[in-house]
Amino acid sequence: MASLDKMAVRGIRSFDDKSIHMIQFFSPLTVIVGYNGSGKTTIIECLKYATTGDLPPNTKGGAFVHDPNMATSHEVKAQVRLRFYNTNKVRINCVRNLQVTKKRAGGLTMKTLESLLQVDDENKPRNKVSLLHDPSSCD
């Protein structure tokens, strides 16, 4: 059975882009507990995004990425990095990147940047398995 190890989130929803927010998963169960609005749903959304590439509904306009107005920035770069063990117990890193930019006329432009799937073998040089999908614009 595959299992989750760790997830690092930066610049997604209320998780700001100035720091990396780490979530450690436990076996056989991880319970996510927190106040309303603390980011529980965001963690599940990030897991789904990392594993499938699917954004939550109605977020193609940039709502999944941390609001640039809150970041007091013109642009926010977001990243979800998931480390998991596949069914052969090989450790794999999945990395997905997004970027949101404020439009001059108002509103946001969101771009999907590079996404990687990588075997994480400490004894070997980093081995890129595949580019999950090419960068594309979602505005």
Ligand SMILES: Nc1ncnc2c1ncn2[C@@H]1O[C@H](COP(=O)(O)OP(=O)(O)OP(=O)(O)O)[C@@H](O)[C@H]1O
């Ligand atoms: N693009 C965004 N930029 C910054 N903050 C955002 C963005 N989108 C959502 N948020 C904030 O993220 C929080 C929502 O987080 P989330 O829904 O993951 O929390 P939750 O712990 O699941 O809450 P609940 O227990 O109420 O379901 C809210 O505070 C919301 O204002």
